[in-house]
Amino acid sequence: MxxxxxxxxxxxxxxxxxxxxxxxxxxxxxxxxxxxxxxxxxxxxxxxxxxxxxxxxxxxIKDSTNNKHIDDLLDINNVVDQKISQFYSYQFNQSDIVERVVRVEDEVEGVESSLIDVSVKESDESVYAEIEVRGLAETRDDLVAYQSSMKDNEFFDSVDIPLGSFAKNNNISFTAKIKTVDLNNYFENYEQ
Known part of the structure; x- marks a missing residue:
């Protein structure tokens, strides 16, 4: 139009x-x-x-005079301060832990890890790491060698690989639960 x-x-x-x-x-x-x-x-x-x-x-809260829990709050504050100062006193970091796991893996042929999960735990007398390693072993012998190599290493306190992982002969998918020794003592004594 x-x-x-x-x-x-x-x-x-x-x-x-x-x-x-x-x-x-x-x-x-x-x-x-x-x-x-x-x-x-x-x-x-x-x-x-x-x-x-x-x-x-x-x-x-500031103006109230009947604060009954002030001692508890001070105790909690002191505990938190101690934890924070202890955190800065660690002699290691997670990459140091992962490096040792990879070193052992490199020593054993036929084992490849696909996941290394590190969680640092603390008890009253020590600081240790719980490590979960997931991976693939070509043969059962490779997995046995990996487990014994981990147990022989003085950095690791305990190594647990479920018995079901050893059922197959080839291409074994495994999950290893590893606990380390006291990390602060280890890195103070062996790294200096």
Whole structure:
């Protein structure tokens, strides 16, 4: 239908059409910005009120004279401080532990690990690591050699590979649970 109009009229119709599209687009953007502003303001108001409530609660706690649990809180604070200072006194990091597992793996042909998961645990008298190694052994003999090599290494305290892993002869998928000796003592004595 646009082609039926004169050239001058076509120009004005196109211009008017573009103007309407621009007005609709501008209106949509304006309404969207207004809605977004209202949403952001409501979130700000909620956060601001939560901050004021928290400040009021903190002031009430500070001003209260009947704080019966202050000794317990101080004890907990001291324990946390000791744990943090002990954390910084560790003589090792996880890469040192993984390096020793990989060293043993490199000594044994036919065993490849696909996952080495290290979690450092702490008891009253020592710090040790529990390591879970998942992998694939080509033969049962390779897996036995891997287990005995781990047990012979003075870094590892115990090595447990489930008996079911030894049922197959070839392409054995295994999971080994390994516990280390006291890590701080080991790295103090053997690494210096």
């Amino acid at each position: 646009l082609n039926l109009l004169k050239r001058k009229d076509r120009y004005w119709v196109k211009k008017e059409y573009l103007m309407r599209v621009a007005v609709v687009l501008f209106s949509f953007v304006s309404v969207s910005l207004i809605i977004l502003g209202a949403i952001l303001f409501s979130f700000y108001a909620v956060v601001e009120s939560n901050v004021k409530v928290a400040e009021n609660d903190l002031n009430k």
